[in-house]
Amino acid sequence: MRVICKCGHKGRIASRDQLSEDFAKLYCQCLDAKCGHTWVANLTFSHTLSPSAQSFERMLFDRLRDMPSAKQRELFEQLGSQARV
Incomplete structure (x- = not known):
């Protein structure tokens, strides 16, 4: 999974906090040394397109x-x- 910083550069997921089976918080950081932005993104299950x-x-x-x-x-x-x- 790719994450993009608000500055437009690539970011990386530094850690993940799995709060439930369907929801996780992703702790991210920008890979541009000049930016240094860190943020939290939410990853959640939305809906099924085709059943298992x-x-x-x-x-x-x-x-x-x-x-x-x-x-x-x-x-x-x-x-x-x-x-x-």
Whole structure:
């Protein structure tokens, strides 16, 4: 991904703060030594143009697998309590 400074020169992303799955703050700096501008840009998911070719079940399985074990247990406990209602 390219970032451009307000002065028109190229910039670089120095760091990234991932606030959620769909939103990140990009901390940027101009590569022109005479400028030295630093700024924060927001990167966000907007919308889908074409849905994933993966099945919903596959995506769900992959997301669950990537979660910490404690979070997985918490979700399954919540699902178990919902089924008894």
